[in-house]
Amino acid sequence: MSQRDLKKWKQAGLIDQATFDAIAEYEAKHDKPWGLWALMGLGALAIGLGLISLIAANWDAIPPMVRLSVHFIALIGAAAWLYWQDRRPEWQGGMFTDVSLAIIGFLGITFLGHLGQVYQTTSPLWQPLLLWLIIFSPLMLGLGRGALIALIWSAALYYFAVDNGNDLSDSFYKDKPWLQALNYSMPVIVLTVSVWMRSLSSREDLWRRIGHIAFALILFTTSFVTALFGISGAGAPELSEILGYQALIGIMAAAVIYWRRRDIEGMAIAAIVAASAVLFLISPHIQNGSVPSALLFMLFWGGVAFASLRAGWRPLFQIAVAVLSIRLIILSFELADDLLGSGIALILSGIVTLLAAYLFVQISRATKVRFNAGDAL
Amino acid sequence: MTELHKYRPWLLIAALVLPLAALGYSWFSTDRAAASGVEWDVSIQGYDPRDLLQGHYLQYEYMWKIVRKTNQENYYPSFPLCIKGTAPIISSVTEMNFDSREDDMNCISVIRPDSNKGNIKTGRYYIPQEQAAALEAKLRDPKLRATMRVRINPQGVIRPIALRFSPA
DSSP states (O other): OOOHHHHHHHHTTSSOHHHHHHHHHHHHHHOOOHHHHHHHHHHHHHHHHHHHHHHHHOOTTSOHHHHHHHHHHHHHHHHHHHHHHHHOGGGOSHHHHHHHHHHHHHHHHHHHHHHHHHTTOOOOTHHHHHHHHHHHHHHHHHHOOSHHHHHHHHHHHHHHHHHHHHHTTTTTTTTOHHHHHHHHTHHHHHHHHHHHHHHHOSOHHHHHHHHHHHHHHHHHHHHHHHHHHHHTSSOOHHHHHHHHHHHHHHHHHHHHHHHHOOSHHHHHHHHHHHHHHHHHHHGGGOOSOHHHHHHHHHHHHHHHHHHHHHHTOHHHHHHHHHHHHHHHHHHHHHGGGGHHHHHHHHHHHHHHHHHHHHHHHHHHHHHOOOSSTTSOO | OGGGGGGHHHHHHHHHHHHHHHHHHHHHHHHHHHHOSEEEEEEEEEEOOEETTTEEEEEEEEOOOEEOSSOOTTOOOOSOEEEEEETTEEEEEEEOOTTOOHHHHOOSEEEOGGGGTTOOSEEEEEOOHHHHHHHHHHHHOTTEEEEEEEEEOTTOOEEEEEEEEEEO
16 A cells, blocks of 8 residues: 555544554555566466467377366366365465456367368357356356456456357347347446445455456447547437447446445546436437537546546546547548638637636635545535 | 255265266266267358357358258258168168158158257367368368368267268
């Protein structure tokens, strides 16, 4: 833990040297071994990649049935190890379990690939991924502890959603835009489930990470959808049905999130999900090019920035400000056809923004309403 | 969730057995499906990309000599194909369009696009990585003719079994 804040408080006379030492010692004892865990995560990743390459080499020095048998025995061994490890509390430090789960997960998905290779069958990737998700999710979500498993499981789920969505858009999902919308709304659904599970599960860290990844994806896809319709200039009415259903799912999810989690963070998450849903609804109908979509984009990220401040999420706030700045710069280039007009508009909006900031400070001094999180309101 | 704690050992065993049983069954059913069907020799031509999950494969194109009912050139086969001959030598490949009646045609094997994910024009053949470059070179050699032994099962699925080269 960085001692910056502690030193600041000590200098301001809020804590004495004894308290300083006591807090520093406590934090040192309870600090998570980030370095060690990163190392273990890298090791697990290397093993996973190595397994994939090993299968891909299709080593014919060993007969195929022998290769498959060895692979299956390795799976049984990994399962036995997981069972043994679970019975012993000293092996239950978060990372040990996650690494073992990661290894069995990699062994599982590569086994499906291995079968395809030996028997010369092919299938689009989403099919083995779907099977993997069904048979490994109880283990991953039931035993997983933190970021490594959150990442692996989320990657499998979202890649499955995108791949099957693309592959089946003309067959299974034809005439069923609501089903396609459900498929593409995985991040929103997972976020809602993660908010729910955080209050129910003892492994809060796993669900928090899963929630973060889903949330990041929602921010990304919302930005992408808004920007996409801006770039192409004309809206796309065909997509609007699917996006409309996604908006509906988003609003319902926001309601459930707020219902499960009534604090300021729950409100912020629900508000951003709802804003994203509204954007999904309106974006396809933007007919007039760069300015309206840029406005929507910046309104959305302005909302994200505001919500982050209220909820106390400083990293996200900084990211939001960066994104807004970059979008503004891009907009100024987009409007380069009319440099005079856009120049005046940008200067005016800059002045308006500064004026708004000044007014806000005046108002908040007068009414004691604060802009930041953690203040009584 | 705390009520589940006393079932924990059983839940853990169940969560561990589920993937093992499913993967084992997947192996068993793939093996069974692979063993059924009639074998034929088909000429092919191809090239070699890389599939990260399943390894190196040759992507090739079947040189079906299709007896067409339609008169279109470059027509992408999406109708079932009726294979006749004495296995493994194919004597005729006839396209079965809407007018064809399967019972009257006396096909030994039928290839169905639906069973092959819509694609009966190209195929993939998984090969060991060390052989990839050599096989690819042989495929491109105009002095060699490539023939793929395939197995077509009763459901109309076509599966490559073995590749061989002979002088053109």
